[in-house]
Amino acid sequence: MSKVAVLGAGAWGTALAKVLADKQNPTFLWSHSADLALLINERRVNERYLPSAPLPPTLRATGDIEQALSGAELVVFVVPSHAMREVVARARPYLPQRALLCSATKGIENDSLMLMSEVLIDELGRDVEPRLSYLSGPSFAKEVAAGQPTAVVVAGKSNDETVAVQHAFATERLRVYQSDDVVGVEVGGALKNVVAIAAGAVDGLGFGHNARAGVITRGLAEIARIAMVKGGSPLTLAGLSGLGDLVLTCTGELSRNRTVGYEMGRGRTLDDVLSHLGHVAEGVKTAKSAYDLGTKLDVDLPITSEVYRVLYEQKTPLQAVVDLMNRSLRKE
Numbered sequence: 001m002s003k004v005a006v007l008g009a010g011a012w013g014t015a016l017a018k019v020l021a022d023k024q025n026p027t028f029l030w031s032h033s034a035d036l037a038l039l040i041n042e043r044r045v046n047e048r049y050l051p052s053a054p055l056p057p058t059l060r061a062t063g064d065i066e067q068a069l070s071g072a073e074l075v076v077f078v079v080p081s082h083a084m085r086e087v088v089a090r091a092r093p094y095l096p097q098r099a100l101l102c103s104a105t106k107g108i109e110n111d112s113l114m115l116m117s118e119v120l121i122d123e124l125g126r127d128v129e130p131r132l133s134y135l136s137g138p139s140f141a142k143e144v145a146a147g148q149p150t151a152v153v154v155a156g157k158s159n160d161e162t163v164a165v166q167h168a169f170a171t172e173r174l175r176v177y178q179s180d181d182v183v184g185v186e187v188g189g190a191l192k193n194v195v196a197i198a199a200g201a202v203d204g205l206g207f208g209h210n211a212r213a214g215v216i217t218r219g220l221a222e223i224a225r226i227a228m229v230k231g232g233s234p235l236t237l238a239g240l241s242g243l244g245d246l247v248l249t250c251t252g253e254l255s256r257n258r259t260v261g262y263e264m265g266r267g268r269t270l271d272d273v274l275s276h277l278g279h280v281a282e283g284v285k286t287a288k289s290a291y292d293l294g295t296k297l298d299v300d301l302p303i304t305s306e307v308y309r310v311l312y313e314q315k316t317p318l319q320a321v322v323d324l325m326n327r328s329l330r331k332e
């Protein structure tokens with residue numbers, strides 16, 4: 001590619017920009033903090049969000065979104081989901097007409113209950129849909145940046161454009177699969193963060209492997225129910241952006257979402273955990289969106305609902321486990 005723009009200089013934006021820049025694509029990494037962009041260029045590392053990864057000379061950070069976007073063939077949106085609408089609106093005047101647009105954000109917007117695909121189309125118009133794709137799957141930024149073998153999936157409605165994005169990201173260490181199930185891939189990526197908070201809480205409470213496996217499996221059932229009601233395929237949820245990301249996030253100690261649940265399981269408050277986390281934990285906001293979505297679409301989401309009550313209604317994690325275990329018995 002002659003130029004790539006990555007919007008969002010957090011851990012994941014920096015890791016993806018490094019992947020693209022290591023492939024010799026001139027890559028602009030946009031940060032909404034001009035000071036952070038200056039520091040990244042000066043130190044050749046993003047010390048705030050991804051200190052473990054030295055950045056190649058083909059990567060340049062900038063606080064100027066017009067400079068980042070001008071002439072870009074591929075634009076990657078990697079800001080937290082609550083900032084997506086604002087950043088897309090900011091980018092809109094400068095987006096090159098034919099650029100491929102890829103979201104690597106995992107979340108569901110509060111209040112509108114929109115997936116990132118829906119936010120992007122809402123802000124940019126239905127015409128851009130063939131150029132839109134969504135990258136998801138089990139991928140801790142630190143491991144991707146270190147060249148650890150990783151498999152992800154990119155989903156889009158238009159085959160040629162999705163294949164182009166698949167090839168843009170693929171390396172010997174980053175295997176990229178392709179899918180046309182945008183809803184399934186997005187719902188899987190967003191809701192696994194909520195289930196990971198539950199899995200972390202169960203670990204923090206000191207329960208065993210059985211409990212964790214139960215949360216993962218029954219959490220997957222909830223994710224699949226929402227995805228299907230929204231038009232996604234249950235098969236997608238058996239893939240990288242469903243089971244794959246769920247297992248990673250529910251078991252990996254690098255997960256911010258699991259950490260939130262784990263620390264709350266050990267008795268810390270949400271505010272205390274978030275004030276020390278230093279990164280976004282998407283599952284916190286997505287728990288509210290998913291809870292509201294379940295109510296709106298009349299989908300049964302017991303684990304998600306308990307995570308919501310622990311995060312927003314001061315229910316204790318232990319009481320949430322007790323209530324989950326003592327619901328009426330049913331078929332699997």
Ligand SMILES: NC(=O)c1ccc[n+]([C@@H]2O[C@H](COP(=O)([O-])OP(=O)(O)OC[C@H]3O[C@@H](n4cnc5c(N)ncnc54)[C@H](O)[C@@H]3O)[C@@H](O)[C@H]2O)c1
Nearest residue numbers: 009010011012013032078083105106139140141279280282
């Ligand atoms: N970190 C990972 O391993 C990983 C992997 C896959 C997907 N993701 C997803 O990628 C997205 C970004 O996560 P991250 O890990 O890079 O987050 P992070 O917490 O490391 O960084 C967040 C970034 O967003 C910026 N930001 C915050 N508010 C903003 C605003 N209003 N406008 C513009 N920028 C703003 C911050 O300055 C920071 O650069 C999330 O949806 C996350 O779920 C993360």
Ligand SMILES: O=P(O)(O)OC[C@H](O)CO
Nearest residue numbers: 137138139140255256257
């Ligand atoms: O650290 P987490 O919990 O935000 O998870 C990061 C990625 O989504 C894992 O695929």
